[in-house]
Amino acid sequence: MSEKKNIKEKVETKKAKRFGYSNYPIGAFLIMLKNAAIAKKHIVEFQSTKLINAVAESLKRESYLDEITIKDGAISVRLAYRKKEPLLMNVVLVSKPGMRVYIDSVAIKNRKKPSLLIISTSAGVLSQREAVKKNLGGEVIAEIL
Numbered sequence: 001m002s003e004k005k006n007i008k009e010k011v012e013t014k015k016a017k018r019f020g021y022s023n024y025p026i027g028a029f030l031i032m033l034k035n036a037a038i039a040k041k042h043i044v045e046f047q048s049t050k051l052i053n054a055v056a057e058s059l060k061r062e063s064y065l066d067e068i069t070i071k072d073g074a075i076s077v078r079l080a081y082r083k084k085e086p087l088l089m090n091v092v093l094v095s096k097p098g099m100r101v102y103i104d105s106v107a108i109k110n111r112k113k114p115s116l117l118i119i120s121t122s123a124g125v126l127s128q129r130e131a132v133k134k135n136l137g138g139e140v141i142a143e144i145l
Contacts, residue, residue: 026051027093030142033059037079037086048075054125055141058118062127064088064144090145104137116144 022028029046036044046052048070056077059065064087067078080087094117095101103119108131111117117128121138131137 024097025049026055026141027096029055030091030093033077033079033088034091037088040086041079042081043076043078045074045076048073051120051125055118058125058127058130059088059144061130062116088144092143092145094140094143101140102138103140105131105135106137108132108137114145118142118144 029052056068064080065077066080069076118141119126119131119138120141121136
């Protein structure tokens, strides 16, 4: 019995060392994407959660990511490049664990900025354009400039 427990602890420790530990994993994931883009990396690996997978799918729908692969509790994403420059260069975390920021559908429609919001809604994680089409508001996870 204790042997199984030791093996499980070793696997969890190995995962923690591989991906690091964070109190706010979605923020760590987005900042890791930004840092990889600045360093001209093409592939980023991170621990897989439902929220991280949903945000990655949303970024893929908006053409910031080329490919997403989920395997063995890890998500591997390929950054999109155009003319040898990454598309995802500047990410600002809007909601943080200590202060959540919410926006309604009217405020999303009235935004005139060229940036893109990633919003967690009742229909899942959507981009700003998708939230306007579905007339939904929610928590603003990040702003992509």
